Amino acid sequence: MFDEIFKNTGKTKSFSKGAILQSAGQKLSKAYYVKKGLLKSYIIDEKGKEHIFMFASEGWIVSDIESQAFKNETVFFIEAIENSQVVIVEVGEFSQSEKNQKEFNLILEALAKRIGVMQRRILSLMSASAKERYEYFLQTYPELPNRVPQKMIASYLGITPEALSTIRNKITKRH
Amino acid sequence: MFDEIFKNTGKTKSFSKGAILQSAGQKLSKAYYVKKGLLKSYIIDEKGKEHIFMFASEGWIVSDIESQAFKNETVFFIEAIENSQVVIVEVGEFSQSEKNQKEFNLILEALAKRIGVMQRRILSLMSASAKERYEYFLQTYPELPNRVPQKMIASYLGITPEALSTIRNKITKRH
DNA sequence: TTTATTTATTAATCTAGATTAATAAATAAA
DNA sequence: TTTATTTATTAATCTAGATTAATAAATAAA
DSSP states (O other): OOHHHHTTSOOEEEEOTTOEEEOTTOSSOOEEEEEESOEEEEEEOTTSOEEEEEEEOTTOEEOOHHHHHHTOOOOOEEEESSOEEEEEEOHHHHHHSOOOHHHHHHHHHHHHHHHHHHHHHHHHHHHSOHHHHHHHHHHHOTTGGGTSOHHHHHHHHTSOHHHHHHHHHHHHHTO | OOHHHHTTSOOEEEEOTTOEEEOTTOSSOOEEEEEESOEEEEEEOTTSOEEEEEEEOTTOEEOOHHHHHHTOOOOOEEEESSOEEEEEEOHHHHHHSOOOHHHHHHHHHHHHHHHHHHHHHHHHHHHOOHHHHHHHHHHHOTTGGGTSOHHHHHHHHTSOHHHHHHHHHHHHHTO
C-alpha cells in the first residue's frame, strides 16, 4: 500500500462524523489517508440518488486518481461516516518529487491493487446477482456491516435498501 | 498512453481472427499492444457465460495489470476478433528496467487513465439503464459497432443479445 | 454455388430487483 | 426523559431485462 509513503507526511486532520471532505466539481483533489475512522466516497446521479463508490477504513486511501492525473474536476464526494483522523496529501508532492526505484514500485503496486479491486467489481456487477454480490462483500469486508448502516451497503452494491433487506431475510431464513 | 514505451519494443506477432493470445489460469501474463486489428479480453463465469471486459483496437493495450504486479494467475482470456498485429511485452522489462522521470509519469498517466475508465464503468453499471449504457458506449467507441458483432457489445454491456436488439429497435423507432 | 453455422430479430413468459407505502425499531435532538 | 428523525422491515405492485423459442439474415465452410 501507500502506507509507507503517506503515514508520516504530517498534516493529520480530524473530521467529525458527517463532515464533507471533498465535493464533486472541485478541482485539484487531494488524496486522503485514513489513520482512524471511516470515510465513504460517492457520486450523486442526475436523479439525486447516491451511489457509494468505495469505503475507506484505517490504512486505506481515497482519492480520485484520474482527476489528479489529469487535473479535471472530480465527480466524487468524500464524507466521514465516523469521527476520523485523516492525513491529507497534496497531489503535487506525489507526482513531482524525485522518486526512487522503491517508491516507484510501491506506487505501481498500489495502483495495480486498486485496478484489481475495480476489475472484480465490474465483473461481478456484470455477472453476479445482488445476493452473490452481498455475500462477496461480507467476505471481503467482514467488519464493515458493524460500522456502516445497511442502506450504505445497499448503495455500494448498487441495489435499494429494501432489496438488501429482503436478501438478508432470505439468507437467514434458510439457515 | 503507453505508446511511446511499447511501440518500438519489436517482437510484433500476427494473429488470425479467432486466435487466443492468453487463457485464464495462466501465470506470467504479458501486455499486448495492438498495432493493427482488434482484441477482446473476457472472462467465462461459472455458468459458462462470456463477459467481455474490454475491447482493444489500434493503439490500445490489453493486460491484466493486477496479475502482473502480483504474479497471480490471470482470470482473463484474450482473443483476436480481427486479424491483428500485436506487440507482446514481457512484464519483466516493464517493472525492472531503470525508469527515468518521464517514463515514470507516462506509466502513471496510463494507469490513471485506465482507472478512470473503470470508475466510469462501475458507476454506470450501478446507476444507468442498459439503454443509457449502450448510448454511452456508442459515444465512447463510435467505430466499434462496425467492427464487432452485436452480441459482443451486449456482453460488454452486461446484457443479453436479445435485450440489446430490443433496445436498438426502440431507439430507431422513436427516431 | 449449396449447405451448415452463427448472428440478429421478434414475441411470449418469467423473475430479480425497483417502486410505493405503511409500520416498527433505532438513533439523534430537544 | 419525550419528541423528531433516520433506518430497517415487510408486503403489494410494477418493470427492465432474462429466458425460451422460433424465424430470418448473414457469414463461413464444403
